[in-house]
Amino acid sequence: MRDRPVYPFTAIVGQEPMKEALILNTVNPLIGGVLIRGEKGTAKSTAVRALAGLLPDRDVVRGCPCSCAWGDDGNMCPECRERASDGSLEMETVPMRVVELPLSSTEDRVAGTLDIEHAITTGRKRFEPGVLAKANGNILYVDEINLLDDHIVDLMLDAAAMGVNFVEREGVSYSHPSRFILIGTMNPEEGDLRPQLLDRFGLMVDVVSEKDEDRRTEILLRRMEFERDPEGFSEDYRGSQEELRDRIRDARSLVSEIEPGPDVLRAAVRIPLHLDVDGHRADLTLVKAAVAHAAFEGRIEVLPSDVVHVSNLVMPHRMRRNPFQESKLDLDELGTWAREQFRVG
Amino acid sequence: MTMTGFSGIVGNDTAKLALRCALCSDSIRSVLICGPRGTGKSALASSVGGISGGREVVRLPLGATEDRIFGGLDIEDTIGTGRSRGGTSILRRSHGNILLVENANLLQPHVLHHILDVTENRVNVVEREGISEVHPCDHTLVATMDPSEGALPDNILDRFDLCAFTHTLGDEDSRVEALVSNLRGTDVTGEDDGLCRTIADARGRCRFVHIPEGYYRAVTETCRDLGVMGHRGDVAVMNAARAVAALKGHATVDLEDLRDAVSVSLEHRRNDLDDMRREEPEPRDPPERSDEQPEDDRPRDDGNGSETDPGRTDDGGDLPDTDVPPPPPGGPPSGEEVFSIGDRLSLIDYLSLADDGYRHGRSGRHAPVESEDPSGRCVGYRMPRGRPRDIALVPSIRMAAPYQPYRVHDGLALVLERGDLREKVRTRRSGKDVLFLVDGSGSLGAQKRMVAVKGAVLSILEDAYRRRDRIGMAVFRKDSAEEVLPLTKSTATAYRALQAIPTGGRTPLTRGLMCGHGILSSRGSTDAEPVMVILSDGRCNVSVDPGRRPLEEMLSTASALSSTETRFIVVDTETGRNGLGLALDLCNALGGTYLRLEELDADRLTRSVRGVIWE
Known part of the structure; x- marks a missing residue:
């Protein structure tokens, strides 16, 4: 069966903050993922799946279930390390993927566990990798993340925090790299996320359905067109898709060259202090996202204005909870304050 | 993730002190690091390996099953030989090392209890799956928790020798410093090595540090005033004081050592401020609170302890109880405040704070209940009651493993009999x-x-x-x-x-x-x-x-x-x-x-x- 084409990313009308958040994460995976909140039918899942078409290729170890990054010897899974010592590793270039974590997943499938078939047929222990292994180097996508069981969330957060999945289950002891970009979508009507989980997401965007009539019509037209002729539709967007993919690729190579200066660091500390946000993750994420933003703009220098720009994506979910204002970030207030503070336009 | 070394971590001095004390004293078995999200608990705990003089950090991940934690049959070995042999459990590996348990409050309570038992007794007694063995298990337990994720009961908290809180850095400069160290991963190997030597050196002297006689009284009084139940607190202060003194190179504990010791050993045991805690967003810093008592003691202990007059120590009874600060003004919001919906803000804040407690059963989550059907989280297994419904395959295989050489295989690699079968015990959080x-x-x-x-x-x-x-x-x-x-x-x-x-x-x-x-x-x-x-x-x-x-x-x-x-x-x-x-x-x-x-x-x-x- 041929894969059905995915709706092209560049064909998505509007929803600019969501698209930007996804792109920034692709430019710099260290930002820590994005949480997309919004009602049904606002192109959340479409955008995440469409992202697959823009992702760069990665060099990995051929045949490794954890798709260990090629050349990153310090962070390889035990098998690759063993194979590396006798020189039998081969390189393979594969596209980065979107790995989905279904809501019904069980703990053993997420973390990985004893390979039962192997144990029964041979009497020997072997580790059977789970979703966290597949997600290594890729995007881990959880739809309706607010409905996921707490203990699964805990496992995921542990791995995300360490970049390593430590497994101690059913007689097997194993650890493998598990670095992924976590993308979650949720409908807030169905319940809130634990604040601990919220804080782990680098960025957050709220999406709402398009109100403008012309744009709504445009969305409808494109969708109909795509459903009528997916191949032809995708072909129409091939040019813009390639352009964006190249831009992301160039930006990725710029990121490591960008060195944030003192004024950028100060801005990244003052915004969370001004908003009275707990913890230090906000500071760090502001800098990383600002760097990605500068790189995506093709600049080698990151400015305080980049920090102010990305704060719309970094800060909203870190605000203290307040049921009466639905913990909304007052963007206008922040914008005015930041312009005064950092003299940016 | 860039890993910063212990010395490169900015701020959180109390937590750092607690960890250093634990590493240098053989009598301090366990440390709990508490703090809100994003305040560096994990970074601190993980960096301990760099200053422990070669002791390894052994992690206990959240999803670990009990056979891996405490020990269970090694199927590979057992199937081959027919002899029950235990595998290398996490506790076995932790012997002589540091056991790191992150998010300790999310572990099953009985698992945490057992681990604390082992930590205290320095041996692990395994009676599981046909294995009966005892092995030495002398480790330092380092645990972390975010109190807003759920509380730990008092009796568990009390079993941690030391406890310290991590905080968000309040001032701009140290935050910039922390940010830089996080982004660039400052190399502090040199400083860590120095600290490592200091700790190793202090470890040798710790037991011989002298505690002036009068201090015993001061400690028991402080504990009493803070409402500390039981005697673990008193002992912990003394051990911590020795460790602090040894780290500073003192031969005798002085008042400042004692004050530092109190700051890392009593916060999780105090009961005096139970109602006040609710009104305070941040746990208070014990040194400020307990400052005054030792300060008042100063004249008595000026002679560096050895000459302390026991008679004067008895006078300690009339010392003003100044180390308990007066309750903050305000109290619970009065009725009027809540009568208009707009004003309810203050109440919501108040209530959510009250529920932020990290103990006293103000647990954020429901206690899980055993689930009757095959849904929910598998937490263990047991002999089936009646006909096995939800078979736990791996434990069943382990039960069958020792008998493999004696069974008729008929072409099968593994033969299971009804008596080997185990079924899963699942729990579910029911709302x-x-x-x-x-x-x-x-x-x-x-x-x-x-x-x-x-x-x-x-x-x-x-x-x-x-x-x-x-x-x-x-x-x-x-x-x-x-x-x-x-x-x-x-x-x-x-x-x-x-x-x-x-x-x-x-x-x-x-x-x-x-x-x-x-x-x-x-x-x-x-x-x-x-x-x-x-x-x-x-x-x-x-x-x-x-x-x-x-x-x-x-x-x-x-x-x-x-x-x-x-x-x-x-x-x-x-x-x-x-x-x-x-x-x-x-x-x-x-x-x-x-x-x-x-x-x-x-x-x-x-x-x-x-x-x-x-x-």
Whole structure:
């Protein structure tokens, strides 16, 4: 069966903050993922799946279930390390993927566990990798993340925090790299996320359905067109898709060259202090996202204005909870304050 | 993730001190690092390996199964030889090393208890899966937790020798410093090595550090004043004081050492500030609090301890109890504050703080209940009761492993017999569906009542993201009853629905009961326990059947409902002394729990209802 084409990313009308958040994460995976909140039918899942078409290729170890990054010897899974010592590793270039974590997943499938078939047929222990292994180097996508069981969330957060999945289950002891970009979508009507989980997401965007009539019509037209002729539709967007993919690729190579200066660091500390946000993750994420933003703009220098720009994506979910204002970030207030503070336009 | 070395971590000096003490004293077995998210707990705990002089950090991940933690059969070995042999469990590997347990409050309580036992006794006794063995297990336990994820009971907290809190850095400069160290991963190997030598050196001297006699008294008094139960606290202070002194190169503990020791060993044991804690967003820094006591002691201990006059130490009894600060002004918000919906902000803040406690059973999550069907999280296994339904394959294989050489294989690699089979034990966090049924009639105080109820609904919902609960609300007034808030977990939905609720008219309580029952019984398939909280004075002046007397009809409806699976809580809103006691009759008919609220305010209502439902 041929894969059905995915709706092209560049064909998505509007929803600019969501698209930007996804792109920034692709430019710099260290930002820590994005949480997309919004009602049904606002192109959340479409955008995440469409992202697959823009992702760069990665060099990995051929045949490794954890798709260990090629050349990153310090962070390889035990098998690759063993194979590396006798020189039998081969390189393979594969596209980065979107790995989905279904809501019904069980703990053993997420973390990985004893390979039962192997144990029964041979009497020997072997580790059977789970979703966290597949997600290594890729995007881990959880739809309706607010409905996921707490203990699964805990496992995921542990791995995300360490970049390593430590497994101690059913007689097997194993650890493998598990670095992924976590993308979650949720409908807030169905319940809130634990604040601990919220804080782990680098960025957050709220999406709402398009109100403008012309744009709504445009969305409808494109969708109909795509459903009528997916191949032809995708072909129409091939040019813009390639352009964006190249831009992301160039930006990725710029990121490591960008060195944030003192004024950028100060801005990244003052915004969370001004908003009275707990913890230090906000500071760090502001800098990383600002760097990605500068790189995506093709600049080698990151400015305080980049920090102010990305704060719309970094800060909203870190605000203290307040049921009466639905913990909304007052963007206008922040914008005015930041312009005064950092003299940016 | 860039790993910063221990010395490169900015701030969090108390937590760093606690870890250094634990590494240098053989008598300090365990340290708990508490703090909100993103304040560097993990970074601190993980960096300990760099200053431990070659001791390895052995991690206990959250999803670990018990056979891996405590020890279990090694199937590979056992199938081959037919002899039961234990594998290398996490505890075995932790011997002589550092055992790191992150998010200790998310572990199963019995697992945490067992680990603390092993930590204290320095041996691991394995009696599992046909293995019976004892092995030495001398490790230092380092645990972390985020209190807002759930509390630990006092008896578990007390078993941690030391405990320290991590905080967000408040000033700009140190935050920039922390940011830089995080981004660039400052190389502090040199400093870490130096610290490592200091610790190794202190470790040798720690046991021989002298504690001046008078200090014993000071410590017991401090513990008493802080409401510390049991004697672990006293011992921990002394051990920590020795460690602090040894780290500084002192041969004798001085007052500053003692003060530092108190700051890392009593915060999790104190009980004096239980009510105050609720009003304080940040746990207070013990040194500031306990400063004054040792300060007062200073004249007595000036002679560096050895000459301390025991007679004068006895005078310690009349020392002012200055180390307990006066309760902060304000207290709980007064009733008026909650009567308008706009002002409820202060209350919400207050309540969510109260629930931020990291102990006293103010646990954020429900205790899991054993699940009867094969759903939920597998937490263990057991011999099947009757016919095995939900077979735990791997444990069954392990049970069969020792017998493989003696069984008839008939071409199979592994032969299982019925007696080998084990079934899974699963638990599930079951939530509750709480429906508030409120009298919206025009009786006196209807508005007040409504505001209080709205407040309580929202406050209870605040927790819904941590629990698996849903909250709903129905109102009866005039001639009917209606659902104003369908069962939901979303604060946003609730707030929108609750903004405008009309009041006034007569009191059709019977219709209200029927409406509430209808909502709770049409929830579809769910295993959440239905709870109905009825706010009423028990009056009923409209009947469903025009031929019946309203009150009599209401009571007979209530008796009929008492046999349903719903739990009832009746909150009597009748005010004044000469009440009719109708709500009590209603409650008796329903077989529910009766609460009386003379002064209606959301705060009390929330606490009482929470108390009845969840505790």
